[in-house]
Amino acid sequence: MAEFLFIASSTWHSQWMTLEHSAPRKSIEAALTAGEDPTRKARSLKSLHQLWAEGACIPEVVRPVVARSWSRAGKLGTDIVPLDTSEIRERRQANEELNGLVELFKERLLSLATQAGNQLVISDGQGFVLWVLGPSAVRRRSDGIGFVAGARWRESDVGTNGIGAAMAERAPVQIFGPEHAREEQHNWVCTSAPVMNPATSALIGTITLAGSFRTAHPHSLALVSSVAREAELFLQTEHALKMQKLQLSTQLPEGEYVLVDVQGSIAAAQGYSVGSKLNLPMSMEEGRNWISGLGSIDARRTPGGWLLQRAEGQVSLQLYAGASLQAIVHSPGGATRINLSAKHWQILELLAANPHGVSSAQLATLWPADTPNVTIRAEISRLRSKLRGLIASRPYRIVVPVSSH
Template sequence: MTDLGEATRPVIAESWQRSLAARVDPDRHEAPVVYAPDEIADLRGTHPLAAAVPLLKHTLSMDDTIMIVTDTGGHVLWCEGDNGVRHSAERVHLTEGSRWSEDVIGTNAMGTALATGKPVTVHSREHLVRTYHGWTCAASPIRDPHTGLLLGVVDVSGPLKTMHPAVAQLVSAAARLAEHHLQQFAPRQHVLTLNFLGGLHADLDGRPLALTLRNAEVLAALALHPKGLTAEQFALLLYGERGNPTTVRAELHRLRAQLGGVLLTRPYRLDAVVRGDFLDVRTALRSGDAGKATRHYHGELLPRSDAPVIREERLDLAAAVRKGVLERGDLDALLSFADSGEDAEVLERLRLLLPSADPRHALVSSRLRRALE
């Protein structure tokens, strides 16, 4: 293939369409490095695939290749293998801490496997970004054997001329071995879902939780501090300088009645996979994806909360999403953000972008007048 129009495999053609829609430039883009080495070490320690990495390394150890394991966001957490290939990979940001989702670096085996949920091989010029035409990569998703949730992908990459055609089958087999290993040796992980943007909804393993605002503040603080917090740290985050550790311990004791063994002590932390709309926004902003951040932003974080930790995070998220929306100038993103509040600058931008014949123009104009009153 010599240009984008020559892609024939549907999986590649569809991936190119998604990548180009995300404004990935085939000539100028490179994978962003979004995590420092110390942050990667922290992420590895809490990631459910950590238990399977030794097995994957043993199964996929080959000359002239590297083995990569990513999380669900496409962030490279482990990169092992041939030293020469690793040095070449580092020059093109195929390294730990970089992000390889389709929306930031275009068609590639890791990102496309995450997007489709299926094994995929991307060979040479099938990569959207021309920098990677000298590489061939084969990746396969790995799912939690207990819940079916996607945990990340395993990938083998190497220079174009050294990758054997059988590698793709080996990678898929290794992914299934990893899932079997997790089923046999890794305890089932609870899944705690916190949707606190514009409201207060949470569930544990699909079971709705009846939370007070203070309960939600505690869970949000724990989600934002996954390494854990002492009672003294909690008191400061929830109440400020007037906080009392004894009060915090009582709050946590009441919350444990609903969470059981999911809430650990010394320090206080959550023994669960924690998902949440505000966490999705944070991750998207960290990766520079303003569009995704806006799609997940459904309103302010726990808008009735006055806890310092929540107030600070609420202001940071709102300011960062607003900045990204205004800088992009994307109509859909502006409309989505406008639904979360009466922001005069956002509404003015929408009024200028929407054709006067569009019914939304009159609605935006009316909201703008109210915002300026």
């Protein structure tokens, strides 16, 4: 272990000094301080876990990151059923961004993990473990608790654990011994860091060092955090090159325009005051579209993206309660009538009465109190799909002039 820590320190320290100021990060907190006895620490945590498991309030001395996870995850007894080999292979191939980082993770972490008696675990943005690499003895023990390729390790699946907590916190996390929700994981320490795509803020995956709780050390947390940050900077560089290629391959017009990739990241713009990303309509089509922040635009496909130019005229929305409930979208191309359900009409009436927007909680008042949130979100999503680009979120609001008739 001492040899591992010496090598790890020299490796991550030089990376950390270069990377730490590149972007704001949440503060990280190791489970143990340097020199703290892991066995004694595990013994002290066992009684805290027992109090919580028996239904008592979470003791105040529990680390805040663990207390939050215990509150979110609960004590789960669900069986772990891994994906089969073909499903694992499909997930690996579909996740191009994560696939492109595997060699970096192996180069930076696998040798060090092996020397420390740990394994390297790489999971995707949904919490599915896709790669488990390292000493066979450690892997055999992880097989016994279902910590295998194809298993999903979100908090909602297996309770508090390194992968699930890092996903929920969007920050590096070290979960030690009895801080895990399930007792069969109490002999483990899992040190995990999420990997985010800087261009989209999407979670690409999570990297984890996992092994006996006796191998726990605060340097492990700094190491995985450093490697995750390096991976994110690699993705950022790749994205910048992609944007440059998109710009060079597109015949840009004179006058005002915005060039974006298919996710809405901006490669070039002229005459528009825009940030780095646009929220494109879910079903973007060539021709006339409404985009929040740009207004009425004409969209043309380009290899790898869209060229957006200002359309003549503006768009407005009229709520019409005639023989049927309708939303009428007025644009320079004419008027489009969209039939509405009674619930969609109620939502639009509420949005029209609150031009500055309403929260999810305010919208939920339109449903009975016991209505599941997933039902409410699905209904709002369907309405936003009908009125493509006309209803923004956070808060929910209509982004064009609206009137009633």
